[in-house]
Amino acid sequence: MQLWLIPTLYAIASVAAGFLVPRLESTFLAASLNLSTSSAQAYLSAVASGMMALTGIVFSIAFVLVQFNAVVYSPRLVVWFARDRLLFHSLGMFVATFMYSLSTLAWVDRQGAQGVPFLSAAIVAAMLVASVLMLAQLVQRLNNLQIMRVLQALGDTGRQVIVSTYQAVPWRTSGNAARAQDFQGTPELTVKHAGNPQSVTSIDIARLVGHARRMDGLIMMECGVGDTLLEDSVIMRAHGTTTLVPEKELSACVHLDEQRTFEQDPKYAMRLLVDVAIKALSPAINDPTTAVQAIDQIEDMLRRLAKCDLEACLAFDEAGDLRVIYRMPTWEDYLALAFDEIRQFGSTSIQVMRRLRAALVELAACVDGERARLVRDYLIHLDSGIERSGFDPQDRAAARIEDRQGLGLSHHQGGGAASRAPSEEMGRAVS
Template identity: 30%
Template structure:
């Protein structure tokens, strides 16, 4: 029913999807920041009260009067901060959202997720809100009694903490502006997408194995819930349920597929299907794809950027060439991997979950099909495509030679050669002049120098 496997496998983390889901939200970091602010204010208020009590017990009224004077001086600054911070937050983030909208219109709407997932954006917003709330709390903590012998608390530590948060807000504002300006630069956006795409490949690199037996399919489990894109699955939970039931589960749709209620989502091999309650919340469906477990999402975004750049409304072949550079980079990493399916282990080293992923041919088609078809009349793009395909053909030949006879590595060159032949056919059909055709099909890693 299942096959013990070697050390190439890695066990899934127990809460693997949770961190990624929180990163795709914008509310969690500010909410956590506000909770920390209330805790910090409570601690600072307790310290201030303790300091006043100690000074009153020792009858150090002169020192207490000095503290009251310092706190009153700080009150002016805190009042200014309280009135200005919320307005500052609104203006800064309104301008930032306009910049993000411009970037999404120029590149692809999916770049908005870079802004949403940005740590510096969330940290800046959280600190700004925390500073505003802290200033309000400190203002409320000021005692109207000016007599040192009657005052119950002097918010000196609270005021110092607020000043520190203002300084931190200014530093983060500089970093935030720099980060937002980078989001408007196509090179940064493309590099960010490609790094995340390659990271997904590296994360799944040890999960491929060839020759694992699943056993006979005994049941299928239908999806129940709202229709949407399959974002990810809770691998650790599915492995745990499969191990308790003594079966192997196989994910039928790929990550990124659109699923509707009633369609089969899991196949059971080697035994009875687990109870449906045990599989609750093991499949995550949303309105858009994420990078977490989606092997092809990075290529999809890079292809979208290249297509948008080659559209008549934009007509920016240089941006398309930059996207092709990163497409070639991604495929150069994927060419050495078996692909096909991921296998996840239980504690005993037995396969309990099989997850289908795009094959090498699927990735090559996703990378080049649409871009190749709109390369007509753009010699810069056709030359870069020729150079990229030639480089990948060489890498594919080395991969086939290094893994000769192993399943999953056959015909790595075939899809590349097919796209190369189709590109040549496109140029020959659309460029009438022989000299122009020869120029458009000359491999060049910069497009046109």
């Protein structure tokens, strides 16, 4: 549901209740609030005028605060904060309270009849209490814009996406992968994007498997989640088909939006964490500690990704036949996304270099085989960057010490460990 519909539905419901409830009350409920007409009018007028003033003040401050923090963290975080449903529910409740108060006010002393509608006045009081509770929740939610809570929220979201993307995938069963060689050659069907540039937010692999089975062919995806599709960008190609499926049905399996989302895209959570880190490392902010805290979340995500089968990009049907080949990031892609920009923009910070080195050394201990080799190569690359940096010899030696706090608790044995050559230090740490 579109978020703007939330306050709209609140407003429509309050207008409908404002017309219906007082009429039903006057017809079937002969109770009247033991309150003078002038007092009731003052009470309802105060609620109505106060809610509109509160709405303007609260949401002006909220949007300014969100914009300010999003500029400090990352411009891509603006949408994440602004799409919070609590924000729209709060706006809807404030507007509903205002409009229903006006409707009830119109029934006080209506046509000269003395009395105050009891039920309607009670509903106004209940809506006022609900508005106060929502205001408290909104203030608490804005308090979550603190940097540590933002980083933790991004990390939590990334961890959830990793689980849903790599572990809850029923189509990844074993099958005849060699069958892909039977579908070499010119594709029978090519699906292209038409329209304005849009980002791939998710791909319905299970549905594509069903279509490929109907066609008795193989679908090869030419785009991945997070890619931006331009006019005539190839989305997928179908090979070896005997029965063609309409392009609309195939393209409907690829969900598009104006911007990336977290769904099926662990890279996006990591991308935002990296954005926060490099923004903190900019000369305008110069906050390497925030970058170190972002690396904490990034390293945790990489450790979880290390336990996943990142190379499994094949989808099989129930008979074990290969039906869809899709694109997913490799371990090398994740390493580059996680560390390249932080290494480049943090090359003048000893604190960041020490934290990066600690992350790579401990990550190398969590993986083996080709993945471990890639981590060791990256560690050598990091050490060579330290050697080429503008640090003096003492700072270069300090930058080669692993420290999970950046500058706090070094992990080396003996006073001479810091002065070892980069390759020797790497070998000692990884072995």
